[in-house]
Amino acid sequence: QKEVEQDPGPLSVPEGAIVSLNCTYSNSAFQYFMWYRQYSRKGPELLMYTYSSGNKEDGRFTAQVDKSSKYISLFIRDSQPSDSATYLCAMPQAGGSYIPTFGRGTSLIVHP
């Protein structure tokens, strides 16, 4: 079992939909959670990060962490075609090397 599991999709939604992207993890040492967005033929860019359980909101994006279930989510409200990309979750192991462990990424397609 990989330390970070993420459904690769693709996830196809109509414009304006609420999108839910999810990751599960097995290593309880993960304390810091990140979401990256990767457009086709580009490198990933950091979208959001959070240290704690609960929600963190940034514009149309909300990151949610449930440490008891080892489950994290990224919600996108009022999705736009420009949100079409691959979304990767990543988790550095605190107290160790801090090198992030990445999920496989979920491909999101928002169609007009």
Added chain:
Amino acid sequence: GAGVSQSPSNKVTEKGKDVELRCDPISGHTALYWYRQSLGQGLEFLIYFQGNSAPDKSGLPSDRFSAERTGGSVSTLTIQRTQQEDSAVYLCASSLGSLTDTQYFGPGTRLTVL
């Protein structure tokens, strides 16, 4: 430059040949990372530099892979005797220095081994 740059953007080589991939980090960034992204796989960590030293090279898959960094800036990833399974996108990232600092990624080099 404004961001991390990598060259070449695409590389096609024959099995058994050596290849060199280059990364130019953001000016002033002391930390530099190499990752590999294969189809359907997540980013796989290869090696991390702090300055010219590599405190963590645990992700290099075999002794055919090596990397160096000179002048605390440009880094080169070398793959010797390439194999078809080396085909992937090789991504470089840099950060200010602390392992918890945000990593900024380059566009990657797409390597195809025939």
